Amino acid sequence: MDQTETAAKTIAKTDIREENERLILDSAEYVFAEHGFRGATMQMIADQAGLPKANLHYYFSAKETLYRRVVERIFTIWLGAAESFETSETPERALRTYIARKMEMSRTHRYGSKVWANEVMQGAPIIQDYLEVTLRDWTETRIEAIDRWIAAGRIDPINPRWLLYMIWATTQHYADFSHQIETLNDARPLSDAQWAEATETVSRIILRGIGLDPEASR
16 A cells, blocks of 8 residues: 555544544534433433444543533634734724624524533633633633723723623523514524524624714724
8 A cells, every 4th residue: 555545544544533523523512402411311412413332432531521622613613703902903803703603603503502601600610710711711711802902092981891791691581582583573493584683683782882883893
């Protein structure tokens, strides 16, 4: 077997592994969101993924390991949404981009958001370390960025912590309470146009609330 063929087979195995892990994580998000950590079983997740239970254990040896990976994935996605705080030239653009990304995540990763919400409402028995270290440190860096905008007179003097909590609560509502939203939408998921309108409404209200012009960031 030549090096090219060996490399191709290695890449193929890597692709298969990544696809199986993605399938397992997607399935685990759904099962944990619907049944919670205690109610979910590895067999339920394997069935949801359409894989033998033995395959599931090959990738994740224990339910807690898989659960923490699900939490880590949604948290990492959320962290990436706030890159606009460093890459945007204005607070208008930074916040509008952050809100839009958070809204899109509530649309595409609603089960991951529900897992996080359910865990926190139970007192975070599995992921308390995330809250005490990673989330705390990340939040402090966002607060520092907002404080700089305030000091420069670019936004109204508000408490940055309450602003962040408001953004989280509003955007994640669309994931955590999706059933309620769909029920009030004639039992239908929000359309593309409705998602766009909701995102724009959230952005406008929050930006105006801290003294920014929503049109300046469009």
